Amino acid sequence: MxxxxxxxxxxxxxxxxxxxxxxxxxxxxxxxxxxxxxxxxxxxxxxxxxxxxxxxxEGCALYPNCELCARARGLGCVWSEKEAACRSTAAK
Structure with missing residues (x-):
């Protein structure tokens, strides 16, 4: 929002x-x-x-760790363990 x-x-x-x-x-x-x-x-x-x-x-890449990325889940962000980075669910 x-x-x-x-x-x-x-x-x-x-x-x-x-x-x-x-x-x-x-x-x-x-x-x-x-x-x-x-x-x-x-x-x-x-x-x-x-x-x-x-x-x-969409600014998922702005979140540098899993905790901050998890807070952005409402924006469509998810933490990728494989990439150790916050990514957009739309990018999959």
Whole structure:
């Protein structure tokens, strides 16, 4: 799930009543309000009144260990013991 703030978006996972912040992604130099987020073909298109930014919606490779990768399971990430890396379930 993506949550917008001024100049950035936050990638969060909600399981039951627990919320985990997975990633903070700065987008705009100024603190422009984020008006729209559109998920399309593996990307998040983020719009503000003055700017448009494109962010890869899948960032499994950003998680360096099994524990952090497991927290990103809601994003479609899974830890590969063979590769010792966090991978997308869609890549299989």
């Amino acid at each position: 993506y949550v917008a703030d001024r100049g950035e978006i936050h990638q969060v996972e909600v399981v039951g009543q627990n919320t985990t912040l997975l990633q903070e992604i700065p987008l705009f130099a100024s603190n422009e309000p984020v008006n729209n987020i559109l998920l399309h073909t593996g990307q998040a298109l983020v719009g503000s009144p003055l700017s448009l930014a494109r962010v890869q919606a």
